[in-house]
Amino acid sequence: MKKFNTITVLIAIGAVLTYLSFASCGGGTGGTQPLGAGSPGKVTTKLSPDLPFDVTLPPPPQRVLETTVRRAFDLFSWDSFIAISWPTDTSQVIGQHGDNPTLWETWKKNYQVFLDSGQAPGAWDLTTQSKEVNLSQTGKTPPNMTAIFQPFLTGPLIDQNGQYNRFEIAMNQEMFEYIDQHKLYNIQGQQGFTDTVKFPEGDNTKKVWGAIMVKASWKILGKGDDTSRFHKIKATIHVPALPSRGIKDSTYEAWVGLVGFHIGTKTVTSPQWIWSTFEQVDNVPVYGKVVKGKHYNYYNEAAGDKALNKAPAQPWNPAIPNQIPSQVMRLTPIDTGTQALNDSIHKMLVMINPHNVWQYYELVGTQWPVNPTQSNTGNPFPVYMANATLETYDQGFIQAGKIVYSPGVTSSCIGCHNASVTWGGRPSDFTYLLKTAKPIKK
Amino acid sequence: MMTLDEFVALSSALTGYPASTLLPARDTQKVAAALYAELSLSTNNIPAAQLDQLTQVWNSISGTPPPQLEAAVNTNIIQNLAITRLAQNIIYLWYFGIWYDLTKNPNSFLPLKNIDHVVSPLAYTNGLVWGEMGAHPMGFSVGEFGYWANVPTLPVIS
Numbered sequence: 001m002k003k004f005n006t007i008t009v010l011i012a013i014g015a016v017l018t019y020l021s022f023a024s025c026g027g028g029t030g031g032t033q034p035l036g037a038g039s040p041g042k043v044t045t046k047l048s049p050d051l052p053f054d055v056t057l058p059p060p061p062q063r064v065l066e067t068t069v070r071r072a073f074d075l076f077s078w079d080s081f082i083a084i085s086w087p088t089d090t091s092q093v094i095g096q097h098g099d100n101p102t103l104w105e106t107w108k109k110n111y112q113v114f115l116d117s118g119q120a121p122g123a124w125d126l127t128t129q130s131k132e133v134n135l136s137q138t139g140k141t142p143p144n145m146t147a148i149f150q151p152f153l154t155g156p157l158i159d160q161n162g163q164y165n166r167f168e169i170a171m172n173q174e175m176f177e178y179i180d181q182h183k184l185y186n187i188q189g190q191q192g193f194t195d196t197v198k199f200p201e202g203d204n205t206k207k208v209w210g211a212i213m214v215k216a217s218w219k220i221l222g223k224g225d226d227t228s229r230f231h232k233i234k235a236t237i238h239v240p241a242l243p244s245r246g247i248k249d250s251t252y253e254a255w256v257g258l259v260g261f262h263i264g265t266k267t268v269t270s271p272q273w274i275w276s277t278f279e280q281v282d283n284v285p286v287y288g289k290v291v292k293g294k295h296y297n298y299y300n301e302a303a304g305d306k307a308l309n310k311a312p313a314q315p316w317n318p319a320i321p322n323q324i325p326s327q328v329m330r331l332t333p334i335d336t337g338t339q340a341l342n343d344s345i346h347k348m349l350v351m352i353n354p355h356n357v358w359q360y361y362e363l364v365g366t367q368w369p370v371n372p373t374q375s376n377t378g379n380p381f382p383v384y385m386a387n388a389t390l391e392t393y394d395q396g397f398i399q400a401g402k403i404v405y406s407p408g409v410t411s412s413c414i415g416c417h418n419a420s421v422t423w424g425g426r427p428s429d430f431t432y433l434l435k436t437a438k439p440i441k442k
Numbered sequence: 443m444m445t446l447d448e449f450v451a452l453s454s455a456l457t458g459y460p461a462s463t464l465l466p467a468r469d470t471q472k473v474a475a476a477l478y479a480e481l482s483l484s485t486n487n488i489p490a491a492q493l494d495q496l497t498q499v500w501n502s503i504s505g506t507p508p509p510q511l512e513a514a515v516n517t518n519i520i521q522n523l524a525i526t527r528l529a530q531n532i533i534y535l536w537y538f539g540i541w542y543d544l545t546k547n548p549n550s551f552l553p554l555k556n557i558d559h560v561v562s563p564l565a566y567t568n569g570l571v572w573g574e575m576g577a578h579p580m581g582f583s584v585g586e587f588g589y590w591a592n593v594p595t596l597p598v599i600s
Contacts, residue, residue, distance in 0.1 A: 376585055
């Protein structure tokens with residue numbers, strides 16, 4: 001990964017923003033004018049491409065789990081999101097021209113690391129990695145794991161146009177190099193690996209980054225979508241064959257918009273990783289709080305709630321005609337402190353450009369291990385966390401109008417990833433990616 | 443009415459676990475609050491006089507130095523027929539995450555009555571009994587993959 005220097009980006013006119021005031025009160029953007037105003041002069045924004053190494057906690061006396069500590073982790077999440085969504089041309093500013101190609105899109109995709117041939121992947125090369133966007137996953141988990149996870153309610157997410165969501169997974173250079181150096185990119189390599197899988201940890205003291213993996217959820221843009229509110233790319237869409245319905249394997253190109261995003265970051269303070277999750281703001285309403293007349297990506301007020309948060313009936317294939325859209329609500333509202341931070345950062349993004357697409361993404365939450373040494377899962381907080389586009393059907397249950405959460409069933413990033421394992425039958429350090437490896441083809 | 447702090451202190455004396463374990467400073471699970479709420483749940487039919495008496499007795503002995511506290515709890519609460527069932531129920535709450543009907547014969551193995559209930563999923567998975575056994579509740583474990591092949595470890599209660 002390219003190591004950025006701490007930079008201050010000068011973009012338009014206005015006052016200096018102090019990061020501390022922004023961090024502590026969730027404000028501080030007053031007095032600036034947007035880039036689009038065309039006024040000469042300078043403004044300083046603290047939004048930057050500096051990717052944090054680890055969370056920075058407040059001093060111990062000021063640590064309160066649900067407020068100050070949560071704020072520290074939420075700031076880590078936003079700093080990470082901004083940094084890896086920054087333009088690859090770092091002389092530019094995030095969203096300066098509305099949308100931009102991002103740093104994370106130059107990272108290695110899972111299919112570029114775990115090759116079908118089982119051979120060693122190509123070297124880390126930002127110039128070639130970004131040229132290929134092949135969206136073949138129609139579920140959160142990679143195809144070879146789908147059979148395992150179907151009983152746990154994982155199923156396709158279908159938008160209001162009847163289109164399946166598509167998913168992709170990418171990793172940073174630190175994570176890739178660990179896999180590459182230890183030959184974990186194929187099944188035989190993992191079976192021969194007798195050590196403990198331990199990905200590198202981000203460390204504020206050493207100023208080194210740890211392993212980072214991202215999971216993106218995309219919708220195919222179409223009727224009813226305001227494309228100015230999405231980070232979008234042109235991608236190759238894969239349709240898997242379904243012989244029983246006469247559907248052949250095929251591909252086509254389409255514009256897709258980012259609707260969900262996970263960032264998993266391994267750090268010294270959080271060996272169970274820090275789990276940050278973002279969504280596009282138009283995805284779904286909060287349970288019981290539908291905004292009348294609003295267009296949601298995955299909710300239709302007229303459709304009723306009979307199938308609320310329920311996976312569609314099988315068979316699952318995106319080419320089956322007349323698919324019924326998913327009817328989804330967010331069961332756990334975004335924490336009020338997290339929402340205040342979202343509002344503050346949205347203001348800063350608007351300052352850069354009123355048409356900045358990144359203002360339409362919100363942090364849903366951050367999960368971290370509160371007591372990393374207490375158990376293998378480290379006492380995660382919040383206990384449950386779900387992205388409406390990635391853990392759609394695992395958010396909890398509604399019984400008699402009340403939301404019920406169930407340990408081991410309701411979505412918890414750390415709780416679920418704790419069960420990940422290599423092809424050698426060993427814990428895989430909280431990532432299921434290694435299980436997507438293939439055998440070496442002779 | 444017993445306060446949350448009184449409930450946690452009494453629970454510590456009844457279960458043998460430190461108050462800081464039952465109600466940790468960084469409380470992610472909110473189990474103590476959920477269990478405490480059972481005391482004011484009208485459907486549990488706890489006689490107010492019994493709860494008041496338990497609170498008064500506990501407050502009268504709570505200042506007893508630790509070496510003698512166990513004996514004081516035994517004499518004044520466990521051996522006190524007027525309040526022992528309620529104290530027993532509090533122990534059940536912490537160990538099983540279940541509220542049992544106060545009128546039920548504690549030695550009966552008859553099926554649960556309608557009033558018996560699991561307080562919450564987290565109260566159940568955080569039940570002290572699992573750690574005591576070196577086990578975990580059915581369907582939920584925080585162990586590393588393959589833990590089942592290792593000898594269980596038991597907690598050390600200070």
